[in-house]
Amino acid sequence: MNHLHVQDLVSFLQTESARAPVLLDVREPWEIAQAALNVPGTPTLCIPMAQIPARLGELETPRPIVCVCHHGMRSLQVALFLRRHGFETHNLDGGIDAWSIQVDASVPRY
Template sequence: MTIQTLSAAQLQQWQQQNQNFILLDVREDNEVQYAAIPGHHHIPMNMIPLRQNELPDDKPIVLYCHHGMRSMQVALYLQNTGFDNLYNLHGGIDAWSREVDASVPTY
């Protein structure tokens, strides 16, 4: 099964519509300190196996990283452990900065 993708514009729409979902940032601490999407839940990629129990299995989870590669790997891992309703932010926080919120710095 493949992971669904969400564009930055679709994510913004979800936020504006107050959709009930978890926004999961899987980047490293220093990346999150530099730039983040408001309302995110942060679990670094390498900590996911230890902390996946923090994630609800009853609502959609939108994962993001810098460009979308690490978050896709985490989404596939979570899918293999039984999570469904997973979405990968296409283009990551970089796309968010460029397409939705220019106040979020790019790097």
């Protein structure tokens, strides 16, 4: 399972479109409403952590999946789970909070 620092994710998002990752935000809907991660041109799926097992079919993609949560702990668990199910996964270390601090200060911190 690969760990990504936010600056590495910025570079990863700029790769050729066929290998560019899909973002999987595993936070709860109220968290996403408070601080959404919107990266133009990057597909983002919002599936709360508890719903991942039931919604695996929505993740069928040949592209890498970068799992995101608030601080990187829930997303780590999801990334490991998905890896066991054959997906290429990465975890965003520090989560959306690190993204807000280091990349996009317009994303509210909570």
